[in-house]
Amino acid sequence: xxxxxxxxxxxxxxxxxxxxxxxxxxxxxxxxxxxxxxxxxxxxxxxxxxxxxxxxxxxxxxxxxxxxxxxxxxxxxxxxxxxxxxxxxxxxxxxxxxxxxxxxxxxxxxxxxxxxxxxxxxxxxxxxxxxxxxxxxxxxxxxxxxxxxxxxxxxxxxxxxxxxxxxxxxxxxxxxxxxxxxxxxxxxxxxxxxxxxxxxxxxxxxxxxxxxxxxxxxxxxxxxxxxxxxxxxxxxxxxxxxxxxxxxxxxxxxxxxxxxxxxxxxxxxxxxxxxxxxxxxxxxxxxxxxxxxxxxxxxxxxxxxxxxxxxxxxxxxxxxxxxxxxxxxxxxxxxxxxxxxxxxxxxxxxxxxxxxxxxxxxxxxxxxxxxxxxx
Amino acid sequence: xxxxxxxxxxxxxxxxxxxxxxxxxxxxxxxxxxxxxxxxxxxxxxxxxxxxxxxxxxxxxxxxxxxxxxxxxxxxxxxxxxxxxxxxxxxxxxxxxxxxxxxxxxxxxxxxxxxxxxxxxxxxxxxxxxxxxxxxxxxxxxxxxxxxxxxxxxxxxxxxxxxxxxxxxxxxxxxxxxxxxxxxxxxxxxxxxxxxxxxxxxxxxxxxxxxxxxxxxxxxxxxxxxxxxxxxxxxxxxxxxxxxxxxxxxxxxxxxxxxxxxxxxxxxxxxxxxxxxxxxxxxxxxxxxxxxxxxxxxxxxxxxxxxxxxxxxxxxxxxxxxxxxxxxxxxxxxxxxxxxxxxxxxxxxxxxxxxxxxxxxxxxxxxxxxxxxxxxxxxxxxxxxxxxxx
Numbered sequence: 001x002x003x004x005x006x007x008x009x010x011x012x013x014x015x016x017x018x019x020x021x022x023x024x025x026x027x028x029x030x031x032x033x034x035x036x037x038x039x040x041x042x043x044x045x046x047x048x049x050x051x052x053x054x055x056x057x058x059x060x061x062x063x064x065x066x067x068x069x070x071x072x073x074x075x076x077x078x079x080x081x082x083x084x085x086x087x088x089x090x091x092x093x094x095x096x097x098x099x100x101x102x103x104x105x106x107x108x109x110x111x112x113x114x115x116x117x118x119x120x121x122x123x124x125x126x127x128x129x130x131x132x133x134x135x136x137x138x139x140x141x142x143x144x145x146x147x148x149x150x151x152x153x154x155x156x157x158x159x160x161x162x163x164x165x166x167x168x169x170x171x172x173x174x175x176x177x178x179x180x181x182x183x184x185x186x187x188x189x190x191x192x193x194x195x196x197x198x199x200x201x202x203x204x205x206x207x208x209x210x211x212x213x214x215x216x217x218x219x220x221x222x223x224x225x226x227x228x229x230x231x232x233x234x235x236x237x238x239x240x241x242x243x244x245x246x247x248x249x250x251x252x253x254x255x256x257x258x259x260x261x262x263x264x265x266x267x268x269x270x271x272x273x274x275x276x277x278x279x280x281x282x283x284x285x286x287x288x289x290x291x292x293x294x295x296x297x298x299x300x301x302x303x304x305x306x307x308x309x310x311x312x313x314x315x316x317x318x319x320x321x322x323x324x325x326x327x328x329x330x331x332x333x334x335x336x337x338x339x340x341x342x343x344x345x346x347x348x349x350x351x352x353x354x355x356x357x358x359x360x361x362x363x364x365x366x367x368x369x370x371x372x373x374x375x
Numbered sequence: 376x377x378x379x380x381x382x383x384x385x386x387x388x389x390x391x392x393x394x395x396x397x398x399x400x401x402x403x404x405x406x407x408x409x410x411x412x413x414x415x416x417x418x419x420x421x422x423x424x425x426x427x428x429x430x431x432x433x434x435x436x437x438x439x440x441x442x443x444x445x446x447x448x449x450x451x452x453x454x455x456x457x458x459x460x461x462x463x464x465x466x467x468x469x470x471x472x473x474x475x476x477x478x479x480x481x482x483x484x485x486x487x488x489x490x491x492x493x494x495x496x497x498x499x500x501x502x503x504x505x506x507x508x509x510x511x512x513x514x515x516x517x518x519x520x521x522x523x524x525x526x527x528x529x530x531x532x533x534x535x536x537x538x539x540x541x542x543x544x545x546x547x548x549x550x551x552x553x554x555x556x557x558x559x560x561x562x563x564x565x566x567x568x569x570x571x572x573x574x575x576x577x578x579x580x581x582x583x584x585x586x587x588x589x590x591x592x593x594x595x596x597x598x599x600x601x602x603x604x605x606x607x608x609x610x611x612x613x614x615x616x617x618x619x620x621x622x623x624x625x626x627x628x629x630x631x632x633x634x635x636x637x638x639x640x641x642x643x644x645x646x647x648x649x650x651x652x653x654x655x656x657x658x659x660x661x662x663x664x665x666x667x668x669x670x671x672x673x674x675x676x677x678x679x680x681x682x683x684x685x686x687x688x689x690x691x692x693x694x695x696x697x698x699x700x701x702x703x704x705x706x707x708x709x710x711x712x713x714x715x716x717x718x719x720x721x722x723x724x725x726x727x728x729x730x731x732x733x734x735x736x737x738x739x740x741x742x743x744x745x746x747x748x749x750x751x752x753x754x755x756x757x758x759x760x761x762x763x764x765x
Contacts, residue, residue, distance in 0.1 A: 126710050128721070129639060130710075131638070131640065131709045131710065132709065132710070155710060155711070155721070156710045156711065156713065156714070177641075197720075199714055199715065199716065199720055200715045200716065201713045201714060201715050202712070202713045202714070202715045202729050202730075202733075203713065207713070207714070209720060267500070268502060268503060268504040268507070269504045269507075276746070278746055278749070279746065331736060334575075334736045334740075335736070335739060335740065335744070335745070338502045338503070338740050338744060339497070339502060339528070339529050339581075339737070339740055339741065341736070341740070342574050342575055342733075342734065342736050342737045342740065343572050343573065343574055343575070344573045344574070344575065344577075345572070345573075349575045349733075352575070352733075353575065353733065356705070356712075356713075356729065356732075356733075357712075357713040360705075360708075360709065360710055360712045360713045361710070361713070364706065364709070366648075366650045366651065366706065369650065370649075370650060
């Protein structure tokens with residue numbers, strides 16, 4: 001048993017931490033978020049140069065052969081600054097799917113330019129009716145010669161606005177909620193019949209509703225085998241959960257620490273707020289939730305590396321706890337900051353919003369609690 | 376004990392319902408002229424335009440049961456918006472502590488909804504510790520006016536208010552509850568600067584207000600100099616009860632269930648989802664209990680008892696309930712809860728849902744934070760003060 005990071009991982013951690021400290025104070029984040037494309041292209045370029053975008057990819061595809069721990073290290077630090085650059089959408093989701101199921105040609109075409117930061121990919125999986133069920137896919141792909149014709153709609157697609165390619169989850173056979181019969185395709189953003197409706201999300205990021213009307217895609221653009229896309233989708237979703245939860249742990253650390261600091265400064269009834277035992281205990285609870293989340297994050301990440309199938313139950317446990325505890329920590333950080341906590345002026349509200357959004361992605365606390373009980 | 380409404384009460388309820396029904400806004404009707412017309416007709420009913428005012432000042436003089444019925448019916452009906460600051464907060468202070476001249480000068484315009492008021496209580500350093508005020512008012516040598524300097528924060532709708540009622544410090548030699556003076560003055564004048572505060576839900580309702588050498592004639596002072604805290608304090612307990620907003624929550628819970636029923640899950644809806652429906656059920660149970668806690672406190676009031684620290688229970692429970700309704704709306708929106716603004720993404724009810732939830736965090740902070748309400752109950756109801764060991 002060893003919880004120590006390797007020397008290389010420690011160096012990455014320090015370098016990401018420094019990047020966040022230097023580039024992500026609140027005014028800067030608000031400014032970047034409010035302008036198109038919703039992140040800073042120079043930052044994205046730096047991330048590519050520093051090798052962060054290639055970290056979890058195989059060496060033969062231009063990556064550095066890292067694993068989920070490397071992603072954890074980066075995402076936890078990103079969580080401390082609410083970094084806007086589309087690392088999750090590209091590296092973990094879109095790129096992750098291609099790495100897992102793409103043909104050699106497809107990997108060679110897409111991954112190097114993704115790692116260099118010149119092309120972007122995202123994952124379009126959710127639909128209006130699907131809520132959190134990955135297997136609920138109505139968007140159809142029908143074979144016609146050497147092509148497939150895609151029709152349907154995809155919801156809450158992260159970073160689609162900037163993506164050059166979308167990994168689209170489609171149904172090629174079976175019923176709407178069958179795990180079998182799901183197939184993934186790589187679709188170019190500018191393909192005829194693909195429409196994006198872009199909008200900001202609660203946490204200052206961007207997402208899109210996508211409609212696909214008779215969108216043609218070549219059979220070579222299939223990711224994985226026909227009708228067997230669910231396994232890839234599930235694995236990508238699990239990695240997405242691990243990455244989001246690492247980000248959440250970083251955000252929770254900021255929230256509890258900011259609250260401890262604020263209550264020592266703010267005086268009410270002739271005492272600093274931190275003198276009041278009821279508030280001390282609340283902050284102890286926030287701190288304990290943070291530590292517990294971090295423990296379960298480590299557990300789920302290490303179990304996934306060891307055996308993804310065995311880790312499934314722990315991943316459900318993790319996403320449940322992060323959802324519940326994240327909102328607990330966020331709500332109480334706001335409560336203990338008083339009126340100021342409910343304003344856009346302090347950073348805690350922004351961290352709280354991010355935790356709220358994280359709970360709504362890849363299944364909320366209730367959803368994963370329910371899944372957990374299936375084991 | 377008896378919970379049945381008397382035949383008089385039932386007749387009153389029908390009359391209220393009929394009035395609301397008859398005076399609904401008609402299609403194509405201008406909202407603002409309808410609103411003023413509505414209040415005029417309500418006035419003709421015998422003071423229904425100012426339901427909470429006592430008969431002596433032109434109100435209807437209802438029994439607590441009638442007030443309860445009115446509350447219940449207004450939550451369900453289409454009635455014009457109203458702001459509480461003049462009608463519900465300042466007017467009772469004018470009635471109890473204002474001079475005859477002040478009552479005649481200010482109350483008619485409040486009643487006619489002609490003048491918008493805002494409340495200048497909280498300050499950057501005075502949150503739940505409200506008496507810790509720093510805004511200074513200095514009386515001129517000839518005793519004819521005060522000069523006000525300082526800042527207020529969380530001033531709701533200060534940006535549209537015509538006048539402010541304001542707690543100021545005229546003396547800081549004694550304990551902080553002493554030396555506070557209650558002043559009224561117009562907002563649209565030199566030396567007053569209003570700055571918006573944008574809340575997490577993305578909306579602008581509260582502000583900071585800065586005063587620089589604002590002159591206030593001494594005839595705009597309520598009661599005596601230095602007694603302002605006594606005047607304001609009684610009202611705060613009433614404000615707490617009002618903040619519970621139970622009748623509105625009852626309607627919102629029904630809406631919440633309807634929303635959840637519109638979300639398809641497999642062969643059923645979200646209301647068939649066991650964890651979601653248990654949370655809604657727990658919410659309803661708490662609401663049912665809190666409704667009767669409110670009724671019991673109304674009954675005490677009817678028996679002539681003072682509204683006491685029990686109002687803290689209502690504020691605590693009522694605001695928690697409101698927050699839980701908002702949270703469950705966010706959960707019902709599922710993946711769409713993260714869409715921001717009015718872009719019409721996802722379910723119709725998802726629009727503004729997350730913004731509403733974020734802003735609702737304020738409910739357990741304003742009007743005395745929950746932690747302070749619990750202190751009030753601990754000290755004043757349970758007698759748990761330092762040295763209370765028996």
